[in-house]
Amino acid sequence: MIFRVKRFDPTCDRRPSWRAYTVDVRPKMSVLDGLFWILEHADSTLSFRYSCRAGMCGSCAMVVNGREALACRLRLAHVAAPVHVEPLRSLPVIKDLVVDMTPFFEKYRAVDPFYRAEDPAVTGPAAAPAVVRPESRELVDLQLGCISCGACYSACPVVALNPEFLGPAALNRAYVLSADEREPAAGDRAAAILGDGGVHACHAVGNCVAACPVGINPLLSIQLLRKGATDR
Amino acid sequence: MDGDWDDLRCDILILGGGGAGLMAALHAYDTDPRLDIVVVAKGLVGKSGCTRLVQGGFNAALDPRDSPELHFRDTLAGGQFLNDQDLAWTLVTEAPEIVRKLEAKIGCFFDRREDGQIHQKAFAGQSFDRTVHRGDLTGIEITSRLHDQLFARSMRILDETRAVELIHDRAGGRIAGALLLRQQTGTFVLARARVVLLATGGGPRMYTYSAPSLEKAGDGYAMAYRAGCDLIDMEMMQFHPTGLLAGASRLSGMVLEEGLRGAGAWLLNAQGERFMARYDPVRMERATRDVVARASYQEIMAGRGTPAGGVLLDASHLGAGFVARHFPGMVARCAEVGFDLTREPVEVVPTAHFHMGGVRIDVDCRTALPGLLVAGEDAGGVHGANRLGGNGVAESCVFGARAGRTAAQLCAVLAAVEPDAREAEQARDAALAPLRRDRGESPVRIRRELERVMWQHVGLVRDAAGLARALAAIEELEERAAGTAAPPGARWNLTWQQALDVRSLLLAARLTAAAASYRRESRGSHARSDFPERDDAHWLVHIHQAAGRAPWTEPVRLTRLRPSDLEARPAAAPQ
Structure with missing residues (x-):
């Protein structure tokens, strides 16, 4: 199977270039397995990021045949040849398929993504876990399992055009916290959520929904935050 | 490159960005926010490592009908009395408070029962259903929320940075820092710290089939050994019975979680026999991991395995709806490689999963080397000869928290010294x-x-x-x-x-x-x-x-429980 991989070392290349490799594909191999095959058999200089190889860590998000995917979860049997592999969009390339996630996490940080207890110091005694009826969590539970892979951020056309826009993952986190009935001290996030980079910058294109590898609907979270703002 | 290094100075250097490292960072910071803390992660902090991969959950005696004593007995029965009893006792007595902290301070949300209390599920080798979980992908919730909390605190994070070596002071009497290698730039950093915490996680990836994340390589053991630490129980390597068999894919060896067997899934050989009847007719598939993994291995060696060299994990009789509802992560993982976990048996193989051995520590995570603390899988002794499912993330979080507090306290008395x-x-x-x-x-x-x-x-x-x-x-x-x-x-x-x-x-x-x-x-x-x-x-x-010395032995100190105590009252009654 032919892999075409976008190679780029910003410290010495003027622009990215595509390189082709013929990968010896065996059953059940993923795109990530294909990249390892290239590294071990064809080109020991290829760079890519990985960790868990099971869709849990969100380290290996990239763009495969034009669409965001976790390389470890996309089986080659389901991919059209030649396979075009390139780094996530809207993030600076460190080398080849490895992007700098700093802008993504800076924007995530802007929504105060941490749960705030009344006494937040972890060294103090903790209250008993809150009594929470499962039915009250039905919606928020669906939006909870973000693995911060950056796929939605890469797929979002507003992120690409508006450097202020916080992006789907950060706003989804803001929604999850706003809907968490346990959090005693919510409220400080409004400025980020309603500011220039917040929910009102979203154009509801919905690429984030299709891009999310774990089935979260960030667009829904953004719409719920908007609705909450109007209701208030 | 010329190999020069950048100098970095801090109070606490935490090597590892998984559960133990992050718990330590938060506890050290909240003990004294003036401390200058640096967290070093081999991958992206909070995203790499093995706490992230925890599927099943976290053992803690929360229910009034359960108790730390029962948890302790189960842990020692599972570990066949090779456990360091002080460490195991610390684990079981502090696990409940740590679960409360994860929920009420750190913001993790664990699954609830109908009445709104935390749900605890059945795991192998336990006399009570005490495994706290978030669906079947618990580690994502724990590490993501721990990572979120970093944003509320001021500390330095070095992502994608390998710890190369622990470095002594010039006199050689203590650890004074570590040499680091930043993968993104390919440059070295010599970090000087009052206290170094080794929390890189074990990661037995030196087997054909293994479960840990791909970047793991036992770096912590290697560094600690070269630095002069005592390592104990290194022969104790846990194989998880149900690693997914996925052909040439690196997904092979990834664990299908134990809760499946807890819920009643069967293990079958290629002839369709529930072979555990031959090895542990009472506990069957809910026997401890060592027993089940070895039974599977013996079936495979006896020629009763599948053509691909595995056995079969069958959850289909539990009902497709039940399996899909309770194990969505496992169903998705199997579907990717062509198995329908809800309706058919899935091929599995024992997979190298967890190293019970590691650096000798005391209950405050101190080692024989001043200036060096160890927590999590890099440490040995908590689990003895076999770890119970659900005790791994509990260890990382309990001892990570303790290490953070110890580190903060040590900073008050340990002066910084120059690394050699x-x-x-x-x-x-x-x-x-x-x-x-x-x-x-x-x-x-x-x-x-x-x-x-x-x-x-x-x-x-x-x-x-x-x-x-x-x-x-x-x-x-x-x-x-x-x-x-x-x-x-x-x-x-x-x-x-x-x-x-x-x-x-x-x-x-x-x-x-x-x-x-x-x-x-x-x-x-x-x-x-x-x-x-x-x-x-x-x-x-x-x-x-x-x-520099030949291996030697030291007796296990049976400070709380002796093997004969369990014979009088067996630990894990079958459920």
């Missing part, structure tokens, strides 16, 4: 060697051979001859590893990183094989076909290994 520059130079030169070599063997080939040797001879059933062959093979591979080469260019050079991984893996493998060869009995995860019985009269001992 000559030692750092040697460590740097050794790390640079593959990069400076024009020609040499590929580290990947050495790694594959090591995996085969370990799987064959230091796996689920061992004997003296096989272990001797393994030790000889490892020695030969170590010689070859000294001649590996990586392509030029230090930035994000995966081949170079692999060469450094192989160095750690080989040392961890040698310590494992040497201890396995020393222990002439069978206990927990360590099964010797030439010494098939457990022998409490002679082998209720920890095997210690330290650089």
Whole structure:
């Protein structure tokens, strides 16, 4: 199977270039397995990021045949040849398929993504876990399992055009916290959520929904935050 | 490159960005926010490592009908009394408070029962359903929320940074820092710290089938051993019974979680027999991991495995709806490689999963080396000869928290001392060697051979001859590893990183094989076909290994419970 991989070392290349490799594909191999095959058999200089190889860590998000995917979860049997592999969009390339996630996490940080207890110091005694009826969590539970892979951020056309826009993952986190009935001290996030980079910058294109590898609907979270703002 | 390094100074240097490292960072910071804390992660902090991969959950005696005493008995029965009882007692008594902290302070949300209380599910080897979880992907919730909390605190994070070596002070009496390698730039950092916490996680990836995340390489064991620490119980390697078999994919070896067996899933051989009836007719599939994994292995060796070399995990009789509702992560994982977990058996194989052995620590995570603390899988002793499912993330979080507090307290009394520059130079030169070599063997080939040797001879059933062959093979591979080469260019050079991984893996493998060869009995995860019985009269001992001396033993201190106490009242009654 032919892999075409976008190679780029910003410290010495003027622009990215595509390189082709013929990968010896065996059953059940993923795109990530294909990249390892290239590294071990064809080109020991290829760079890519990985960790868990099971869709849990969100380290290996990239763009495969034009669409965001976790390389470890996309089986080659389901991919059209030649396979075009390139780094996530809207993030600076460190080398080849490895992007700098700093802008993504800076924007995530802007929504105060941490749960705030009344006494937040972890060294103090903790209250008993809150009594929470499962039915009250039905919606928020669906939006909870973000693995911060950056796929939605890469797929979002507003992120690409508006450097202020916080992006789907950060706003989804803001929604999850706003809907968490346990959090005693919510409220400080409004400025980020309603500011220039917040929910009102979203154009509801919905690429984030299709891009999310774990089935979260960030667009829904953004719409719920908007609705909450109007209701208030 | 010239190999110069950047200097970094801090109070607490935390090597590892998984559960233990992050809990330590938060606890140290909240003990004294003025402390300058640096967290070093081999991958992206909070995203790499193995806490993230926890599926099943976190054992804690929360229910009034349960108790830390019962949890303790189960833990010792599972560990076959090789546990350090002070460490195990600390684990079970502090686990409930840590769960409360994870929920009420850190913001994790664990699954609830209908009445709104935390749900606890059944896991193998436990007399009470005490495993707290978030669906079947618990580790994502724990590490993501711990990571979120970093944003509320001011500390430095070094992502994608390998810890290369612990560095002593010039007098050699204590640890003064560590040499680090930043993967993104290919440059070195010499960090000076009052306290260094080693929390890199174990990660037995030196087997054909293994579960940990791919970057894991036993770096912590290797560094601690070279620095002069005592390592104990390194023969105790846990194989999880149900690693997914996925052909040539690196997904092979990834665990299908134990809750499936807890919920009643069956293990079948290729002839369709529930073979656990032959090995543990009472507990069946809910026997502890060591027992179930070895049974699967013996079925495969006896020719009753599948053509791909596995056995079958069958949850279909539980009902497709039930399986889909309770194990969505496992269903998705199986579907990717063509198995429908809800309706058909899935091929599985025992997979190297967790190293019970590690650095000798006390309950405050101190080691024999002043200035060095160890927590999480890098430490040994908590789990004895076999870890219970659900006790791993509990260990990381309980001891991570303790290590953070200890580190903060030590900072008040330990002055910063200069790391020995000559030692750092040697460590740097050794790390640079593959990069400076024009020609040499590929580290990947050495790694594959090591995996085969370990799987064959230091796996689920061992004997003296096989272990001797393994030790000889490892020695030969170590010689070859000294001649590996990586392509030029230090930035994000995966081949170079692999060469450094192989160095750690080989040392961890040698310590494992040497201890396995020393222990002439069978206990927990360590099964010797030439010494098939457990022998409490002679082998209720920890095997210690330290650089520059022959292995030695020290008796297990039975401070709270003796094996005879369990015979009077068995621990894990079948459910």
